[in-house]
Amino acid sequence: MPTIKKLISQEKLRQQRTLMMIPSENYTYPEVRRAVGSVLMHKYAEGYPGHRYYQGMRFVDQIEKLAQERVKRLFGVPHANVQPYSGSPANAAVYFALLKPGDTIMGLALDHGGHLTHGYPRITFSGRYFHSLQYRIAKNRPPWFDFTQLARVVRREKPKVIVVGTTAFPRRLPWKKFAQLAALVNAYLLADISHVAGLVVAGVCPSPVRWVDIVMTTTHKTLRGPRGAILMVTKKGLRHDSKLAWKINRAIFPGLQGGPHLGVIAGIAIMAKKAAQSEFHRYGQQVVANAKILARELKKRGWRLVTSGTDNHLLVADLHPLTVDGKTAAVRLEEAGIIVNANAIPNDPQPPFRPSGIRLGTPALTARGMGEKEMVIIADWLNQAVRSNDNQLHSQIAQKVKKLCRQYPIDLD
Ligand SMILES: Cc1ncc(COP(=O)(O)O)c(C=O)c1O
Known part of the structure; x- marks a missing residue:
């Protein structure tokens, strides 16, 4: 039987010698890998900086605050939660923050480039615990979607959350049109920019921040950070619902997660500094x-x-x-x-x-x-x-x- 050490070194060679062309994968920075594997993994820190359930927080509180501040600056948002373990629990937290079981969500179908957590029916939590409507790409040029038909569906079904984001769609998303759609029924609009977040902060992909209430991104794809996720509330989101940041924080902890992965949070802080350069x-x-x-x-x-x-x-x-x-x-x-x-x-x-x-x-x-x-x-x-x-x-x-x-x-x- 090969040892884990041996298998990791073989995986390293594989990554060095092959072309990594899965769009959700990337190489992070050595500094980020070191932070993730550092002594920070020994520490428990349930709660948020300044409001923890444990002692010994002197340094990790500073790390988490730094990560929050850098992320807020990077994306231009007033609130960032850097604790989600990954993209799927982050999306789950948004639904748990805003919906009751059986409420309606609307997301892009998987074969049209959406993600499983956007309401894929029958086998995912998002399709089982909520009433899920799946929309589709309907045109072969911008705006790609049939907004007249979508408006009819939205007026009829009154979704509480509309999710816009893709895992396999090669084009820009018409954020403003989705904002107009959500406004028809006062739905919350969640932008899942997991794939393109690095391109957004690099200024080569339009930012949804002006148009949506909540932005979720994983941190390990185009952002080149550690495996994790961030939930952000925009100014528009706070105008829509002044308690939104509080609801999101509560949904992550204690709603869905326990102790945050502090090494990953330190990695997010490092990534956010690099992504601003x-x-x-x-x-x-x-x-x-x-x-x-x-x-x-x-x-x-x-x-x-x-x-x-x-x-x-x-x-x-x-x-x-x-x-x-x-x-x-x-x-x-x-x-x-x-x-x-x-x-x-x-x-x-x-x-x-x-x-x-x-x-x-x-x-x-x-x-x-x-x-x-x-x-x-x-x-x-x-x-x-x-x-x-x-x-x-x-x-x-x-x-x-x-x-x-x-x-x-x-x-x-
Ligand atoms: C658009 C989108 N949202 C959410 C996720 C889920 O992220 P994770 O795999 O970190 O749970 C992914 C992952 O590929 C994604 O592409």
């Missing part, structure tokens, strides 16, 4: 530039892309023209040293485990310093590997991938 702005710009080049190059090679391109860090390829399903393509790519995930396309006729598409992202490649030249090469490898079932060809590409990775090393110590 001009170097991070350049990183965000390059992430989007790289995704656009990848889209252009794949289209040149006969690929069909959902919405026919991208404005952010990811692409969703509809593999029908390549006559291969998403799972087969993802397995072939793994053999070639390129790690992606199979993904549903809108109105996918195929089941979720063998969907018709794959999802590709540029955040981690860009973190390694790759740019336009590398995207052209990678598009070619993607195309060759997906179209062929020849294992030898896949191994040859994997060797080339390893060489490219050596030219763009990433510090994983």
Whole structure:
């Protein structure tokens, strides 16, 4: 039996030698990894800074306050809770703060790019404990959604919370139009910017802060922080409901969670400082530039892309023209040293485990310093590997991938 130590070092090598192209993954900073694994994990701190249920808070209170202040400044919001363990409990906390079981929520369907926690029916807490309505992408150009039809549904069903956010949608979301929709029935509007938060703070993706009541983001995707999440209340949210910040805090602790993960909170503080720097702005710009080049190059090679391109860090390829399903393509790519995930396309006729598409992202490649030249090469490898079932060809590409990775090393110590 291999030891855990050995398996971690093998995983490290895997991450160094392959192309990480799952859009929700990224490399965080060594300082963040050290903070997460630091002595902070020994400490319990139920409650919030200044109002704890334990002693020994002198330093950890300062850490949490610093994280809150930096996050507030970074996103321009009056309230931030940095305690959510991850994105799913953060979304759960919003619902528990604002809804009773059986109340209506509205979120984007999974195969149209939404997340499981946005009301996916039957098997998720959000679809089981609440009455969930799923909306869909209805147009092939902005604003992407049919707001006339959505307005009819909203007036009829009166959702209490509307969730807007995506896990596999390559375009900008029309925040103002969703704000107008929510206003029809005085619904709370939750922006889940888990995927694009890094692009928002880098100024390359529109911020929802002006338009919504609550913003949730995970901290480990384009933000490049530790695995965690943040819940923010906007000025608009406080005008809508003066108790909103209090409700969110109460829903996280004691409503849903116990002691916060203080190492992660320290990691969030480090991430927030880095994300405010001009170097991070350049990183965000390059992430989007790289995704656009990848889209252009794949289209040149006969690929069909959902919405026919991208404005952010990811692409969703509809593999029908390549006559291969998403799972087969993802397995072939793994053999070639390129790690992606199979993904549903809108109105996918195929089941979720063998969907018709794959999802590709540029955040981690860009973190390694790759740019336009590398995207052209990678598009070619993607195309060759997906179209062929020849294992030898896949191994040859994997060797080339390893060489490219050596030219763009990433510090994983
Ligand atoms: C849009 C969105 N919301 C929520 C989540 C859930 O985050 P976590 O996996 O940290 O629970 C994700 C994760 O992929 C996501 O993409």
